[in-house]
Amino acid sequence: MADSIQMNVTRYDPDQDSAPTVARYEVPLRKDWAILDGLNYIKDHVDGSLSYRWSCRMGICGSCGMNIDGEPKLTCAAFLSDYAPGPIRVEPLSNFPVARDLVVDIGDFMEKLPRVKPWIVRDDVTVIDGEYLQTPEELEEYKQFSNCINCMLCYAACPIYGLEPDFIGPAAIALAERYDLDSRDRGQRERLDILIEKEGVWGCTFVGECTKVCPKHVDPAGAIQRYKLKAAQENVMAFLLPRGTR
């Protein structure tokens, strides 16, 4: 194994550059080093001005997502040795505006996420009087969707989001489904009102790439198609039932 590997890293300074450029760095190639370790090496030893997000280094915080050789990945979970002999292309997540170097502006996602009310909706309870009980079977119904860490790799992988930025996107719909399937929740109707719109589930054409890149195996594509079924049933009901009952 060679003792170093080249990383081609996107650099962008909004005060100086009109478009991003590529900088080439040699970093030590160590078997136990992730891409993130390579970036940290550059920042500590080569160029301290390199900007990127990271925190936990263990695939939980969801902040270190970047495009590695064109694929959205958590850089803490992608290893340098898997890309040997290199060079490795490290770019900001696609489909998001770039703020600086590898940092993207996630404002759009942060604005969209609360629209689907990703929390337990219970208007009928004012005082918490004990726990809401749930069987393991009921937990199993939504558990997969609750593993989302908001890393936004699915947004970077989704060509629809790239072409139609109004699309509410994979993770937000997967989280809506997570709470819809929760036996303690009563917010299905409110979420459906948001997601039945054009920018909601109908924006999705089932490319399926969101599910492929998800580091937590959430399956947003599956959640969206299941939601479409609900939305379609609702449309049929609205068509069949008299107006007053709607």
Added chain:
Amino acid sequence: MSAPTTYRQPVSRLWWLKKRTYFLFVMRELSSVFVAWFAVFLMIMVVAIGRGEASYQSFLSWAASPIVVVVNIVALAFLVLHTVTWFALTPQAMVVRGPGGRWVPRIKEVSVAGRRVPAATVVRVGGRVPAGMVIASQYAGLIVVSAFVVWLVLR
């Protein structure tokens, strides 16, 4: 202080050529055109049969012309792609529950006369049929329907 300027990453017109999965997706979408073509082709045939022997014979000679044969071969390839890809995606889009599941009570909010009111209902949990079985049953269904059509035509 003014808001920081961000760089909007452009989406190439040829984005669908950049990944094999994107390309397959676009081909799957395109396959619907050929599904529509086969529906039209069948309707032309039915109309020709309805008009009598001479009309049916001229349909057959049109259908045997090289251009129609080539179009139909391409259409068949897209139809196979359409069938295989959609069958493979079904278990992801649909939760099919088998005998292992059970019904549990659940309160849901429904919209009545523009107001949201809680309503008691039951939902089915557990017993999800494995993806492989969902896919296999679709092929089984396709074989049964195809066999029926073959029997109908050849009897």
